[in-house]
Amino acid sequence: MKQQRTYGSLSIFQWFFFLLATSVALPIVIGGVFHLSMKEISELMQRTFFVVGISSFMQGWFGHHYPIADGPAGSWVSVFVILAGVATHQGESTKETLQLLEGGMMVAGLLLFILGATGLVNRLLFLFTPLVTGSFLLILALQLSGIFLEGMLGIQAQSGVDYGITAISFGVFVLVIVLSIKGKGWMKSYSVLLGILLGWLLYVLSGKTSNTISTHTSFIKLPDIFAWGPPHLNSGMVVTSIVFTFILVSNTIAAVTAVKQVVPETGKDEKQTINRGSWAGGITHVLSALFSTIGIVPLPVSAGFIRLTGQKQIMPFLIASLALAGIAFVPEIVNFLAMLPGPIACAASLASFVQMIGISFQSLLKDKLDERRLTILGITLLIGMGLMFLPKGIFQGMPTIFQYIFSNGLIVGTIIVIVLEQLWKTKKHNSKGVSLNES
Numbered sequence: 001m002k003q004q005r006t007y008g009s010l011s012i013f014q015w016f017f018f019l020l021a022t023s024v025a026l027p028i029v030i031g032g033v034f035h036l037s038m039k040e041i042s043e044l045m046q047r048t049f050f051v052v053g054i055s056s057f058m059q060g061w062f063g064h065h066y067p068i069a070d071g072p073a074g075s076w077v078s079v080f081v082i083l084a085g086v087a088t089h090q091g092e093s094t095k096e097t098l099q100l101l102e103g104g105m106m107v108a109g110l111l112l113f114i115l116g117a118t119g120l121v122n123r124l125l126f127l128f129t130p131l132v133t134g135s136f137l138l139i140l141a142l143q144l145s146g147i148f149l150e151g152m153l154g155i156q157a158q159s160g161v162d163y164g165i166t167a168i169s170f171g172v173f174v175l176v177i178v179l180s181i182k183g184k185g186w187m188k189s190y191s192v193l194l195g196i197l198l199g200w201l202l203y204v205l206s207g208k209t210s211n212t213i214s215t216h217t218s219f220i221k222l223p224d225i226f227a228w229g230p231p232h233l234n235s236g237m238v239v240t241s242i243v244f245t246f247i248l249v250s251n252t253i254a255a256v257t258a259v260k261q262v263v264p265e266t267g268k269d270e271k272q273t274i275n276r277g278s279w280a281g282g283i284t285h286v287l288s289a290l291f292s293t294i295g296i297v298p299l300p301v302s303a304g305f306i307r308l309t310g311q312k313q314i315m316p317f318l319i320a321s322l323a324l325a326g327i328a329f330v331p332e333i334v335n336f337l338a339m340l341p342g343p344i345a346c347a348a349s350l351a352s353f354v355q356m357i358g359i360s361f362q363s364l365l366k367d368k369l370d371e372r373r374l375t376i377l378g379i380t381l382l383i384g385m386g387l388m389f390l391p392k393g394i395f396q397g398m399p400t401i402f403q404y405i406f407s408n409g410l411i412v413g414t415i416i417v418i419v420l421e422q423l424w425k426t427k428k429h430n431s432k433g434v435s436l437n438e439s
Contacts, residue, residue, distance in 0.1 A: 011311055014193040015069075015320035018305055018352075020337055021196060021345040022071035023052045023324075025151055026294055028342055029077060033084045034094045046334045047223045047291040048072060053325025055284040055296050060318050063280030064252075064273050066259045067317035068302040070284065074144040075247055076295035078408045079104070079240070083400070095229060098292070102231035105289040107241035112248050113282025121249060121278045122271045127418050128253045131373055134363030135417045136254045137300055139384045139410050141353045141360065146388070148353070151346030164206055169343040172199035176351035180308040192309055192348050199344040208341065221331045227292040236400040243405065248285070250414055251297050252277045258303035258359045263312050304355030376420045384413020 027048050031041035055070040083097050115121040152173070154165030172195045179191035187194065256273055281297065288296050306312055327333045367373065387409040395403045405411055 010190055010193070011313065011316035012320045012323070014190050014309060014311060015067075015317050016323055017193055017196050018348070019052060019056060019069050019071070019320060019324050020049075020340060021192075021348045022069055022299055022301070023048050024338065024340055024345050025148070025342050025349070026072040026074070026077055029147065030080055030294060033081050034098065042331075042335060042338055043224065043227065044293065045338050046221070046328050046331065047227065048293045048296075049324050049334060049337075050223045050328035051284070051287050051291050051293050051296050053321045053323070053328065054287065055280075056321035057318055057325065058283065059277060059280050059298060060314055060321065062276065064256055064277035064298070065268065065314070066256060066263060066273075067306065067312065067314050068255050068259050068298045069305070069317075070296050071299045072294035073251070073297040074140065074147065075244075075251070075408065075410055076105075076297075077147075078143075078410070079244070079404055080294065082404050082407050096232065098228035099230065099232040100234065100237050102226065102228060102289045102292060103233035104237045104241045104244070105285050105295050106231055107233065107238060108245050108248060108295070109282045109285025109289065111242065111245040111282070112285060113279045115245070115249065116275050116278025116280070116282060119271075119275055121274055124246075124249060125253070125271070125274065127422070128250060129421055130363045130366035131376060132250070132414070132417050132421060133254050133257050134360045134366075135377060135380050135384075136250050136410070136414050137258060137356060137360035137363060139381070139413045140251075140254070140300065141356045142385060143388060143410050145350060145353060148346040148350040151342050152350065154343050165203075165208065165341075165343045168199055168202050168206065169347040171202070172196070172344055172347040173351050175199075176308065176348060177354060180351075188310070190309065192305060192351070195351070196340070196344055196348050199347060200341060203341045203344060218331070220329050223291050223328060225290055225292075231289060239401050240404055243401075243411070247411055247414060248281060248297060249278065251300070252281055255298035255300040255302065257363065258300045258356065259306065261359055261362060262303050262307045300359075301349065301352045301356050303359050304352035307355045307359070308352060370426075372424060372426055376417060376424065379420065380413045380417040383416060384409040387412055 024045065027041060027044045030036075031044060036044065052070050052072075056068075059070060060067060080101060083101065084094060115124075152166065152169035154162030154169070175198065176191050176195035179187055179194060182188075183191055253274060256270075256277060277298065284296050288294065311317075327337065364377065369377070387406065395406050398406070
């Protein structure tokens, strides 16, 4: 009994650090893009921890009911980065851009809530075939791998690659992978936790320090509401939000589908699961706008984490989610956790993405990869991933909505695979020789 309690506590601890690791890196990225002060970045982290914790608990308790960590969406980060570049190019205030993004997340959240609450999202399920879901997961993993790899290299704006940080980060990456494959007992189950703690220790011993700390006078501090100011909207952002809602639906379906492959069959009704996950995701996006954070979504990489660690129970996940939301009220704890080195968090996350790549291929192989599906997959990957290598700002002459779409390989790739899946139909014949359409 005592041993079970110990393992239960370690499971909570590991889920907590996974939630933390997936939440800490992207606020730093956004802080740099929008030239936020250290105090503003620390406060953004506080609000992010709070929304991530509440959202993860809400989804696990009465949303999709799976242990799927919510976190800042890499797809939303690309929107933030693109609009920041547009604002800089046009000489506009970055504060106004952040207020515009608040409005966009509010619109996307309301649309997602309506789709889930009314069950209309089920009318869209036919679009998300195994080929679409697998392509989405693969492009998402490859897109975010660049962000995490850059973090692991310790790239600084002026001094380039930090080889000391790189060595520690890749050591953590290798350790997590090796323990998850070769580890025995508790070492295999807690490979991510061990990797983060050991990497953090080596980071400190090497003399590296974090610069994301700010000081507060009060012991308790509530997360600020509309910290970037009241939300704004324009026609371009409304159209962008409508388009992005379909990506959010795709993200939810991909996350649930990926985790279902690694969590024992529970007999849950898929349509109801997607309904609940969608309207709960809508509430999450409204909270993201309300508390001025990056859009928070279910993270498909959770499936990779579960496969790495074997942590399939929902209760430790729920407790860890509440713990993350609770510590957001204590600035000193937030400041301490914000000291988790970005390179270490990136290394642990990238290790989970290794498993997600495998899950994406499992999804792709659910149906036979005949000539049609291979051609669609090839076109999707070539264009979706090719866009990631184009020079930054190449689409600046276009309207903002088109800049956002064409600068985001994930969105373009997802649109291409959905459209080709629906337009390119093959025919097969039943036993009576009658021609039937097959998607």
